[in-house]
Amino acid sequence: MNKKVLVAMSGGVDSSVAAYLLTKQNYNCIGVTMKLFNNDDVGVSKEKACCSLEDVEDARSVAFKLNMPYYVFNFKDDFDEKVIKRFINAYENGLTPNPCIDCNRYIKFEKLYLRSKQIEFDYIATGHYVRIEKDNSTNRYLLKKGVDETKDQSYVLYSMTQDQLAHTLFPLGGMTKSEVRQIAQEQELRNANKHESQDICFVVDGDYKKFIENYTNKVYPPGDFIDENGNVLGEHKGLISYTTGQRKGLGIAHEKPLYVKSKNIPKNTVTLSEENGLYSTTFYVDSLNWIAFDNLTQPIKVKAKVRYRQIEQPATIYPHDEKTVKVIFDDPQRAITSGQAAVFYDGEIVVGGGTICQVE
Numbered sequence: 001m002n003k004k005v006l007v008a009m010s011g012g013v014d015s016s017v018a019a020y021l022l023t024k025q026n027y028n029c030i031g032v033t034m035k036l037f038n039n040d041d042v043g044v045s046k047e048k049a050c051c052s053l054e055d056v057e058d059a060r061s062v063a064f065k066l067n068m069p070y071y072v073f074n075f076k077d078d079f080d081e082k083v084i085k086r087f088i089n090a091y092e093n094g095l096t097p098n099p100c101i102d103c104n105r106y107i108k109f110e111k112l113y114l115r116s117k118q119i120e121f122d123y124i125a126t127g128h129y130v131r132i133e134k135d136n137s138t139n140r141y142l143l144k145k146g147v148d149e150t151k152d153q154s155y156v157l158y159s160m161t162q163d164q165l166a167h168t169l170f171p172l173g174g175m176t177k178s179e180v181r182q183i184a185q186e187q188e189l190r191n192a193n194k195h196e197s198q199d200i201c202f203v204v205d206g207d208y209k210k211f212i213e214n215y216t217n218k219v220y221p222p223g224d225f226i227d228e229n230g231n232v233l234g235e236h237k238g239l240i241s242y243t244t245g246q247r248k249g250l251g252i253a254h255e256k257p258l259y260v261k262s263k264n265i266p267k268n269t270v271t272l273s274e275e276n277g278l279y280s281t282t283f284y285v286d287s288l289n290w291i292a293f294d295n296l297t298q299p300i301k302v303k304a305k306v307r308y309r310q311i312e313q314p315a316t317i318y319p320h321d322e323k324t325v326k327v328i329f330d331d332p333q334r335a336i337t338s339g340q341a342a343v344f345y346d347g348e349i350v351v352g353g354g355t356i357c358q359v360e
Contacts, residue, residue, distance in 0.1 A: 002028040003122040005169060006115070008108060009033050009063065009070075011055030013191050014127030014172060016062040017180045020187055021171040022125055023066050030121075031063035031070040034112060036079040036103075037202055061190045075111055082106035084202060088212050091240040094263040095339025098156070098308070099200055105159040113164055123169050128153045131173035132165050141165035143291050143350040148176040155308050158343045158353030159289045209241045223268035225252060228261070228277060236270045239263050245278055245335030259335075279332035282360040285342045286324045290352035296325055302344040302351055304329065306336050312345050324357065 007019045009031045022029050033056050056072060063070035083102045090097035108126060116124045129146030130153055141162055146152040160168070172180055184192035203211045213219065220238030227233055234252045236242065241249070246260040252272065261273040283306075290296065296319050303312035304327060314330040327342060336359045343353035 002026055004028045004120075005030070005123045005125050006112065006119075006121045007031050007068070008112060008124065008126045009059035010127070011058035011191060011194075012127065012196065013184045013189070013194055014129075014180060016059070016127075016189050016191055017183050018125055018127040018169075018171040019062060019066055019068065020183065020189070022169065023068065027123075027169075029066070029068045029125075031059060031066075031068045032112070033059045033070075033072045034079075034107065035072050035074045035076060036107070037076055037084070058191045058194065065187075065189065073112070073115065075107055078111050079103070079107055084215070088216060090339050091208065091212060094239060094265045096243045096337045097339050098341055099202075101156050101159065101341055104156055109157075109160055109164045109168070113167065116167070123167050125169040125171060127172055128157060128170050129172050129175075129177075130154045130157055130170050132168065132170060138293075140292065144173070144348045145345075145350075146170075146173045146175075151177050154345075154350050155305060155341065155343050155353075158291070158341065158350055160291065161289070162291075165291070209238065212240055221268065223270070225250070226269050226271055228271060228273050233258075233272060239265065239268060239270065242270055244337040275334075278335045280336055280359055281329045281332050283327055283336050283342070283356055284320060284324050284358040285327055285354040286357045288323070288325065288352060288354035292346065292349060292351045296352075300351075302346060304342055304344050306333065306340055306342050306356060312343075315344075317344060325354070 005022055005027045007015065007022060007029050009015045009019060011033065019029060019031055060070050083099050083106065086102055087097050087099045113124050129148055129151040131144040131146060133142045133144055135142050143154060143157060143160060143165060145154045181192065199206050220240050222235050222237055223239070225233040225236050242260045242263065244260055244262065247257055250258060250272065252258055256274050258272040259275055259278055260270060261277050262271045296317060299316055299318045301316055304315040305312040313333060316328050318326040320326045336356060338356050338359060340356050341353055342356050344351040
């Protein structure tokens with residue numbers, strides 16, 4: 001009997017081609033679009049975000065063309081609790097979150113995966129550009145980068161467990177984006193030339209402050225911009241408006257460009273520095289998930305990245321306590337930011353990762 005796959009279909013070209021490839025491999029596929037929020041509830045126009053009627057119709061059209069059953073699953077309450085509220089809470093506590101990681105962790109590879117088990121499916125599948133490989137010597141599943149370096153999404157999937165990796169398919173991991181587009185065009189899929197969404201799906205035009213204020217119905221009070229010696233430089237517009245390394249929108253006249261170095265929640269201050277003040281080598285990571293092994297028991301050399309678009313850099317990870325590791329880059333890195341993910345690599349293999357909780 002053919003293996004059964006629940007294919008997450010966003011309405012985009014990647015998940016559509018993933019579904020096509022799986023049907024060609026004789027999997028028994030069902031297409032699913034996850035309804036994560038009402039656009040009107042978060043102030044997103046219907047044309048500019050996922051979860052729009054257009055996206056659902058695009059996914060439904062592809063599923064129909066591929067002769068696949070298709071459903072919409074309502075995960076709005078889970079998304080609100082696990083992604084949106086965590087996003088807001090992080091900003092309110094001076095952190096810079098990555099909601100795409102939370103969405104993958106708690107919605108796609110927790111909620112959707114559990115749903116697939118409930119209906120006794122063998123796998124879930126998505127259009128992510130990553131690969132899964134079984135290491136027979138350790139009997140562990142490994143997460144590897146996608147072969148298209150410009151599209152690799154391993155950074156946002158470091159939290160996957162062994163059980164999830166064993167029951168997930170990533171059909172696009174060995175392909176380039178241009179190859180995927182070509183397949184979509186050859187198969188005359190409705191969304192073959194559809195543009196890609198770049199911003200966080202529930203935030204309009206990247207305006208995090210406006211979204212948070214509208215969602216919480218709160219006003220975040222202004223406070224002082226200060227320099228590294230505590231001297232007042234001007235007034236900021238509320239702590240949630242700023243992230244580490246930010247230069248634009250500060251409104252401060254200075255002989256040299258200034259950047260956000262840190263935020264102090266109790267004092268409601270934002271510390272600014274020149275760019276050389278943003279560099280550091282040492283930070284701590286919690287909420288850890290290891291893929292290549294069970295636990296870190298001794299220091300290891302890796303390459304690490306602390307932002308999605310960063311090229312990973314040589315570093316050493318040290319066990320610190322039961323829940324935390326200490327990471328030291330070989331060379332100082334710019335704007336290491338609490339709340340962001342740190343992901344560790346051994347070549348193409350994702351060793352593991354976690355959340356940056358403190359920067360020295």
